[in-house]
Amino acid sequence: MIRAQGLTKTYDGKNAVNGIDFTVEPGRVTGFLGPNGAGKSTTMRMILGLDAPTKGSVTVNGHRYASSPAPLREVGALLEAHAVHPGRSARNHLRWLAASNGIPTTRVGEVLELVGLDSVAAQRAGRFSLGMGQRLGIAAALIGDPPVVMLDEPVNGLDPEGVRWVRSLARQLADDGKTVFVSSHLMSEMALMADHLIVIGRGTILADSPLQDFMAEHASAYVRVKAPRSTDVEALLVGRGLDVTRVDDELRVQGLDAPAIGELIGGHGLFLHELTLVRSSLEDAFMELTADSVEYHARTEVAA
Amino acid sequence: MTALAAPPTNASLGRTVRSEWVKLSSIRSTWWTALAMVVLGAGFTTIISGIAAGDIASGKSHDSPGEYITQGLIFSQISAVVIGALVVTSEYGTGMIRATLAATPVRSRVLAAKAIVVSGFLFVVGVVTAFLGYFGGNAFFRSERVGISLGDEHMLRSMFGAGLYMAGLGLLAGAIGLLVRHTAAAISIVLALVFIIGQVVQLIPGTVGEWVMKLMPGNAGPGIVVPVSFGDNMLSPWTGFAVFVGEIALLGLAGLALFQKRDA
Known part of the structure; x- marks a missing residue:
């Protein structure tokens, strides 16, 4: 379970995340939806203790992430893809992660197989495609078999087969009773994956409800x-x-x-x-909801 | 799927050290750079000794073989700086620092582990380089019948001192890397400090210039490496090394303070 209370992050006097409260419950896939720059990644970094909140707090399983002696056993996170040294092999990337949290090396082979990278485990990660990089990131998130899994834009760069795989993986993890928190800027993706939606725009929570309720309320x-x-x-x-x-x-x-x-x-x-x-599609509902909170609008008018 | 054993209830520096060692040893450039350190260091010592041996034997030069027997290590400094800087800056260049800190959120422990691993590694490679240089160079001195021995005064201090100095240089580069978080910048700054600024400060007139030069890290640190000093206006070997360690500690603490405070 993840719980944020009054969570705020200010950069240069500007609120990237503006006093948000939310709870991510176990046993379901919670979608974290918002346009680019809405504060999704900042929130996820604060959950992991990478960025310090300006105000408020966020806890995982009832305590601060940083106070865990073996955090990878509690929370697995895919942050941006390719947060990997290009000269290191996939296997070695997972080996150092395992070593840092006292996870047996046998687990490395298991997660490589789980994400389908076992045949390229010895290759340097720099040669990986975007999709392979995402798979490696997901393997890293699962290495400690954590009860909480957090995936930031997991389908970015994946081919259709990979997208389906992530969807069914998220479903399976939730069905196993894990807390699954998945961010995306694509409503259509969330509609297929999430049970519950938290919509964020300009650092503020715009909606926090079951997917069905959200659709009934916003899609006309x-x-x-x-x-x-x-x-x-x-x-x-x-x-x-x-x-x-x-x-x-x-x-x-x-x-x-x-x-x-x-x-x-x-x-x-x-x-x-x-x-x-x-x-009207959920995409339209989402666009409508976040219309005022998108940071950069493209203009379609043509000069006369 | 293996059920994982119960997670450890206490965090340990040992696990972080093991993890950092896997990182350092699983990058090819680490080994290439270490090889360059050995080959350049031992190779140049051998060549320089080979050139000097004849003149010393014939009495044309009044230098002592001890002045030459670690000379090649001047070039090895570059490798130590590169490895030390990369241990920190490559994490920022690739974004891996976030994975590192997610795995080990206690930042002081991450830095301690990095320092232990990089200094241990450079110490070993530095000592190996010094010994190989000694054997290579002394072969020439011996053939000219002016050979020296490891039992001679300061020789063992010099061999192991080479390891200590290389370890220190790596830590210095790592500390600068933590401050600037950029590979090229960190390497340039430390190389300039050691090779250029350390010499240029002599131009400051009077005793001020003399002292500034003595205290520069690239001048204070390597006193323990040379068995026979070739200059008079240097600090004594261990005093110099203590100054060098103090400088590393100051930069390291500044880096740690920033590292604790900054968002990753």
Whole structure:
């Protein structure tokens, strides 16, 4: 279990993390979601005692990370990939980690096999692809068989097979009762992986709820209607008290389900060209939620 | 999957030292640099001795073989500085420092382990270099019948002193590395300090210049390496080495203070 209380980090007078409170519970995958620069990595570094909080505190299993005599046995973390010496082999990278926490060397071979790097264990890590580097980082996180696993952007650089592997690994760890805390800036990825979501933007928690609740609350749905006599259709629907928005030649209707809308229009002798239920994706919900907290906006307008 | 034994309940410096040794010994550049230290050090000692032997034997030179028998170690200093700096700065260059501190959050223990491993390693390589240089160089002196012996005064101090000085140089470079956190900067600063600034300060007029020069690390430290000193205005061997150790300790403590305070 990870618990943050009033956790704050200030760089040059600017709050990177702004007094956040949250608890990461065991037995489920908790997604830590936010745009780049939202404070995810800073928070994770504070959990590991790498950065000192300006204010507040964060504990792992009830105590400060740094007070653990063998922290890799308690928390395994994948921080940025390639935090590895390029001249050292994968096996040796894991060997020094094992030695530092009194973990038997036999475990090195096991985690190499688990992440699928056993055939390249003797190769220098500098020759690894981004995806292999991520796998090595995950092996390092699991070396102490810790009850708490923290993965910062684990799917970065992985191929589709690797992405699926990380997903099922996170699931399996949670099912084993471990605390799994996974950060990402991709809502779509979190939707597939997480049971619980903590959304952060500009250093503040924007949402902290089960994934299902988050979807129900933030993802909206409407019925897209396309018809040749669209003004008549619009007038009809508005006349029934439905919420209608016109976007180009389509009507977005809320307040009635698709079959009922179809019957209503048909009953008035009007033709339909399209009738579709559209769910706005979680990605849209996330964008909406964090729209004000994104640090750098791209501008799409073109100079006249 | 092996069930891991119960985690250790007390943290130990021994585990951190073992871990740092795995790190140092699993990088090829460590061994190449150590090899360069031995080859350059012993090689140049042999060559320089070979050149001097004839003149000493013929009486053309009044130098003593002892002045030459550790000369090549001047070049070995570069390797010691490189290894010492890399032990610290390579972690910053690669971002590995975060993995290191996640594994061992007590920062003073990380530094202590690094210091033990790098100084131990450089001591051994330094002593090996000195002995090989002695055997190589003395072969020439012997053939000219001006050979020296390990039993001669200060000879053993010189052989083991070479190890101590190389270990100290590595620690000095590591301390500077901790302050600047950049490989090229750390190596340049220490090499400049030892090879250039240590000489340039002679230009400061009067006794001030004389003392500043004596106290520079690259001048105070190696007094214990040479069995027969070739200059008069140097501190005595062990006094010089004590000054050198004091300088390393000061820089090391400054580095430790920063290391404790900074975010990784």
